[in-house]
Amino acid sequence: MKTKLFAILFLLVSKLCIAQLSPNDKKIYLDSTWTETSQENSKYYRIVKDYYLDQKEYKVLVYYKNNQLKEESILNGKDGGSPNGEKLNYYENGNKQSVSTYVNGRPTGKSISWYENGNKREEGEYTGNYEIPGKHYRLIQYWDENNNHLIENGNGFYSCGDKASFLETGSYKDGYKDGVFEGKDFKLNAFYKEKYENGKFISGTRVFSDGTKTDYFEMEKRPFPKKGMQDFYTFIGKNFNYTNESFKNKVQGKIILNFVIDKEGQIVEPKILKGLGYGLDEEAVRVLLKYGDWIPGEQRGMKVRCSFSLPLALQAVR
Structure with missing residues (x-):
């Protein structure tokens, strides 16, 4: 005892x-x-x-x-x-x-x-091949929640998901998706069917419960400023105004902003993850919201909200 x-x-x-x-x-x-x-x-x-x-x-x-x-x-x-x-x-x-x-x-x-x-879920390896989508990660072993060994040495029939979010099935060959994969997104009440060749995504089709159909040829598209990222960074730098208080206190450091690009390509929900005070945090939000439209992100052919983090290195010296 x-x-x-x-x-x-x-x-x-x-x-x-x-x-x-x-x-x-x-x-x-x-x-x-x-x-x-x-x-x-x-x-x-x-x-x-x-x-x-x-x-x-x-x-x-x-x-x-x-x-x-x-x-x-x-x-x-x-x-x-x-x-x-x-x-x-x-x-x-x-x-x-x-x-x-x-x-x-x-x-x-x-x-x-x-x-x-x-229980173990999966074993895999990151290959470093980021040039071809789908080839940066190789699945070697996979077990379902009941401990059934579905993928062995990179080969087998894959079944993954849960009734609350999604379910996906398809075959793996030598560690990569190969052939037709089918899935259901329970949150969106939509089915999808996708084709892969040795890990490379070829095409997909999503069908919603109302019969709406979308074909897509890229799995995911990140949001992007219409004039390019360099234009975005240049705009922030040129339009950011230091406050008199920040100059008086010779403030230096980093502000970290988080924001969302919504489905319409607008910047919304700005948040200061790390601030410096002296009016600089408010100025960072102001100049961020002043920037123009973005091209919204997409997943499986549907526009989605995406979150970004923006670090701003500042030095209040005249």
Whole structure:
């Protein structure tokens, strides 16, 4: 009995130690959209190790509100940035969700994921081939939620999804989609059928419950300014006005903005993920909303809302 009690106490102490802060660490509370918020309104919190030290990389830990570890990674910036090295994700019950390795912000090499009950979901590898959509990731092993081994050494019949969101079926050959894949999007009440050749997407058709039919030849299109990204960045730089307060206090640092490009190609829902104050945050939102139309993003031939993050490096010096 004493041994059992000691083990329980040890686990509790270990759990508390995970979230302890050193004087150089920073704790940030986040809501469900990963926007900085108060502790009362938070769903997660992030700890950036050695935040107040000048380093090339920072260890970042994200916790659920119940103090259970959700994510751990190494980023090249204290206020965000690209991951480098191993990245791990966990379910709220403590079970491991996924593990992968990043190099210069891109996943590279082997990747493993699990179901929430602890059963393995899939094993794959990131090939680094981003020139051909569908070839950057190779699926090697896959098990369904009942632990049936459906894809073995890259070959087999794939069935994935749930009744709440989607269901997709089709065959894999040598780790890539090959042939006809069929699926249903339960949220949109739509069916789709797509053709692949050795991982390369060829074409697709989506049919809604009312009979509306859409053919598409690209799986996904990212939103894009009508005049190009360089025009967007130039506009922000030319039209941003520093405040007198920022000059007086010689403010420098980075503002991180999050915004949405809606289905009409308009910038909506701007949020400050990291601000500098002195009126600069409000100015960042003002100049962002002043920019013109974008070409909206698409998924499976349908216009969709897409989220962006925009870092602004500022230095208020006359």
